[in-house]
Amino acid sequence: MHVTIAEAEKIVEAARDKALAIGTQMCIAVVDSGGNLVAFGRMDGAQLASISISEHKARTAATFRRPTRVFEDGIQRSDYKYILSLDGVIASRGGIPLVEDGKLIGAIGCSGAAGSQDEAACKVGAATINK
Amino acid sequence: MHVTIAEAEKIVEAARDKALAIGTQMCIAVVDSGGNLVAFGRMDGAQLASISISEHKARTAATFRRPTRVFEDGIQRSDYKYILSLDGVIASRGGIPLVEDGKLIGAIGCSGAAGSQDEAACKVGAATINK
Amino acid sequence: MHVTIAEAEKIVEAARDKALAIGTQMCIAVVDSGGNLVAFGRMDGAQLASISISEHKARTAATFRRPTRVFEDGIQRSDYKYILSLDGVIASRGGIPLVEDGKLIGAIGCSGAAGSQDEAACKVGAATINK
Amino acid sequence: MHVTIAEAEKIVEAARDKALAIGTQMCIAVVDSGGNLVAFGRMDGAQLASISISEHKARTAATFRRPTRVFEDGIQRSDYKYILSLDGVIASRGGIPLVEDGKLIGAIGCSGAAGSQDEAACKVGAATINK
Numbered sequence: 213m214h215v216t217i218a219e220a221e222k223i224v225e226a227a228r229d230k231a232l233a234i235g236t237q238m239c240i241a242v243v244d245s246g247g248n249l250v251a252f253g254r255m256d257g258a259q260l261a262s263i264s265i266s267e268h269k270a271r272t273a274a275t276f277r278r279p280t281r282v283f284e285d286g287i288q289r290s291d292y293k294y295i296l297s298l299d300g301v302i303a304s305r306g307g308i309p310l311v312e313d314g315k316l317i318g319a320i321g322c323s324g325a326a327g328s329q330d331e332a333a334c335k336v337g338a339a340t341i342n343k
Numbered sequence: 344m345h346v347t348i349a350e351a352e353k354i355v356e357a358a359r360d361k362a363l364a365i366g367t368q369m370c371i372a373v374v375d376s377g378g379n380l381v382a383f384g385r386m387d388g389a390q391l392a393s394i395s396i397s398e399h400k401a402r403t404a405a406t407f408r409r410p411t412r413v414f415e416d417g418i419q420r421s422d423y424k425y426i427l428s429l430d431g432v433i434a435s436r437g438g439i440p441l442v443e444d445g446k447l448i449g450a451i452g453c454s455g456a457a458g459s460q461d462e463a464a465c466k467v468g469a470a471t472i473n474k
Numbered sequence: 475m476h477v478t479i480a481e482a483e484k485i486v487e488a489a490r491d492k493a494l495a496i497g498t499q500m501c502i503a504v505v506d507s508g509g510n511l512v513a514f515g516r517m518d519g520a521q522l523a524s525i526s527i528s529e530h531k532a533r534t535a536a537t538f539r540r541p542t543r544v545f546e547d548g549i550q551r552s553d554y555k556y557i558l559s560l561d562g563v564i565a566s567r568g569g570i571p572l573v574e575d576g577k578l579i580g581a582i583g584c585s586g587a588a589g590s591q592d593e594a595a596c597k598v599g600a601a602t603i604n605k
Numbered sequence: 606m607h608v609t610i611a612e613a614e615k616i617v618e619a620a621r622d623k624a625l626a627i628g629t630q631m632c633i634a635v636v637d638s639g640g641n642l643v644a645f646g647r648m649d650g651a652q653l654a655s656i657s658i659s660e661h662k663a664r665t666a667a668t669f670r671r672p673t674r675v676f677e678d679g680i681q682r683s684d685y686k687y688i689l690s691l692d693g694v695i696a697s698r699g700g701i702p703l704v705e706d707g708k709l710i711g712a713i714g715c716s717g718a719a720g721s722q723d724e725a726a727c728k729v730g731a732a733t734i735n736k
Contacts, residue, residue, distance in 0.1 A: 216387050248391050252383035256348050260509055261537035263380050264561040284556045296559055303556040377508025378653055406654035425677045425696040428689055430657040479649050511656050514645035518610050522641050 214244035215310055215318035219341060220251035223310070223320055227337030228255060231325065238324035238333055239266035245316045247271045255324070262323035269307030269330075270321030275300055277316055280307030281331065306330030310341045317341065345375035346441055346449035350472060351382035354441070354451055358468030359386060362456065369455035369464055370397035376447045378402045386455070393454035400438030400452030400461075406431055408447055411438030412462060437461030441472045448472070476506035477572055477580035481603060482513035485572070485582055489599030490517060493587065500586035500595055501528035507578045509533045517586070524585035531569030531592075532583030534562055539578055542569035543593060568592030572603045579603065607637035608703055608711035612734060613644035616703070616713055620730030621648060624718065631717035631726055632659035638709045640664045648717070655716035662700030662723075663714030668693055670709055673700030674724065699723030703734045710734065 215223070220242040231238045237255040239262035244250050249270075254263060269280050276283075283303035286292035295301055305327040310318040320337045322330040346354070351373040362369045368386040370393040375381050380401075385394060400411050407414075414434035417423035426432055436458040441449040451468045453461040477485070482504040493500045499517040501524040506512050511532075516525060531542050538545075545565035548554035557563055567589040572580040582599045584592040608616070613635040624631045630648040632655035637643050642663075647656060662673050669676075676696035679685035688694055698720040703711040713730045715723040 217384055218387075221384065246391075248385075249383060249394050250385050252380060253348055253352065254379075254381050259537060259539050260377075260379050261534070261560075261562045268561050283559075287555045293555070296555070301559060302561070303559040375508070377506070377510060379508060403654070406652060408652050424680045424686070424689070428676075428694060428696040429654075430661050430695070431654045479646055483646065508653075510647075510653050511645060512647050514642060515610055515614065516641075516643050522639075525642050 213312065213315050213317045214246070215242060215250055215341070217250060220318070222340050223337040224251050224253045226340050227320065227322055227333040228253060230333040230336040231255060234329055234332065236325035236329050238322050238330065239263050240333070240337065241267040241270045241321045242318060243267070243270040243274050244318045245274060247275045250318065258324040265302070265323035266321040268302045268321065269304065269323060270319045272300055272302045273307035273309050273319035273321060274316065277309055279309065281305045284327070306334050308334045308338045310338055312341055344443065344446050344448045345377070346373060346381055346472070348381060351449070353471050354468040355382050355384045357471050358451065358453055358464040359384060361464040361467035362386060362453070365460055365463065367456035367460050369453050369461065370394050371464070371468065372398040372401045372452045373449060374398070374401040374405050375449045376405060378405045381449065389455040396433070396454035397452040399433045400435065400454060401450045402452070403431060403433045404438035404440045404450035404452060405447065408440055410440065412436040415458065437465050439465045439469045441469055443472055475574065475577050475579045476508070477504060477512055477603070479512060484602050485599040486513050486515045488602050489582065489584055489595040490515060492595040492598040493517060493584070496591055496594065498587035498591050500584050500592065501525050502595070502599065503529040503532045503583045504580060505529070505532040505536050506580045507536060509536045512580065520586040527564070527585035528583040530564045530583065531566065531585060532581045534564045535569035535571050535581035535583065536578065537562055539571055541571065543567045546589070568596050570596045570600045572600055574603055606705065606708050606710045607639070608635060608643055608734070610643060613711070615733050616730040617644050617646045619733050620713065620715055620726040621646060623726040623729040624648060624715070627722055627725065629718035629722050631715050631723065632656050633726070633730065634660040634663040634714045635711060636660070636663040636667050637711045638667060640668045643711065651717040658695070658716035659714040661695045661714065662697065662716060663712045665693055665695045666700035666702050666712035666714065667709065670702055672702065674698045677720070699727050701727045701731045703731055705734055
């Protein structure tokens with residue numbers, strides 16, 4: 213199962229509203245359960261580096277089926293440094309799986325602000341799907 | 344000068360309406376004048392290969408400042424085969440520059456259907472900017 | 475807004491004068507605000523690896539809109555190791571944004587000597603723009 | 606033997622003067638005899654696609670030790686289409702080796718205008734070395 217384009221655009225819009233509400237500019241990406249891009253938006257003023265980072269976060273959340281936060285948390289502990297060598301990982305908050313009826317249908321990734329802000333926007337976007 | 348996210352989303356929407364009207368599924372990408380992604384949408388059912396092709400078309404149209412159609416036309420003629428060796432070229436219709444007040448502000452790329460259909464959707468998207 | 479070629483060449487020249495003054499050889503790259511190369515010079519005797527490193531530093535400074543030093547400093551602290559997993563980052567001093575009238579117009583990157591020397595040359599180059 | 610940075614900058618300047626004189630904007634790259642970048646300048650208004658194309662032309666001219674024109678000419682003839690499959694080739698005029706005392710010391714590549722104009726600027730640049 214995959215997130216639809218209609219759902220993906222609602223997710224991007226919801227995340228963007230959150231980003232605006234907290235006074236930040238982000239890139240927001242939604243991928244399907246295959247890790248392939250469905251929708252993307254770069255807010256005016258968002259840093260260019262966040263284009264690929266937001267998509268990377270979304271892809272990591274989808275293909276590892278977990279929030280990218282677990283990787284960031286993991287490398288804080290010296291015994292999890294190996295995470296940085298795993299193909300496809302991005303160890304930074306702001307990537308969250310989208311789950312419908314217990315099934316992965318995609319993921320959202322946000323980048324451009326502080327990690328906690330990126331994650332906050334992600335959560336708002338994901339909340340349109342994850343109940 | 345760069346296309347804004349508000350403009351880019353209108354462009355994607357207009358191109359998608361056209362794609363729907365002609366019964367096709369496409370990926371639609373909008374980049375700014377530096378070739379960096381601003382907005383992207385993959386219609387339900389569009390082939391995955393078109394994700395990168397649509398962005399490539401948009402980037403080529405922006406960085407060469409001409410429709411990708413000129414490259415497709417060129418390689419039909421035996422004396423322009425060298426085009427295939429130029430870095431960054433995609434020689435396929437469906438990439439069109441966005442020009443506002445005579446200045447390049449970005450480009451749109453469409454992929455997923457026949458070349459003529461991709462280009463038709465591009466034109467409708469670009470028409471929201473190019474007067 | 476973008477740095478002009480005339481400005482970029484002055485930046486390269488100023489950074490090179492500094493590099494010469496401190497007895498080093500560097501590669502010096504200037505990119506525009508979209509991260510695209512404007513001017514580049516490799517001093518006689520500079521190591522080849524610094525060709526891409528100098529451009530990478532400049533691009534990172536432009537696309538993240540901050541000196542690359544913040545990334546080098548960050549990974550010295552155990553809680554910022556995730557920086558190494560962010561797309562496009564180079565965590566090494568010697569990349570500085572160029573800011574004119576409060577707007578990013580590009581960035582300079584220097585590589586070839588010690589990090590502190592690379593950064594010193596960058597600062598001299600950037601000072602022709604940043605007041 | 607390698608072109609020096611002082612020579613390379615004179616080459617770029619001479620090629621640019623020619624480009625200006627014929628009313629065009631180009632990217633101009635000079636590589637050494639190892640194919641590695643020495644100097645680069647993007648004239649204001651030159652298309653972004655020419656950044657990599659100009660360097661590619663210079664590298665091809667250096668590493669194949671012949672003008673890129675021979676590859677463009679070659680693929681005009683149906684029996685030389687295999688050229689497009691050779692690693693590193695760019696089959697487009699505007700790349701010329703730099704030869705001093707009968708020895709290759711580098712190459713210049715120009716891109717941004719018509720092929721004949723790119724080549725004309727290259728020749729002027731190369732003429733500062735090739736006697």
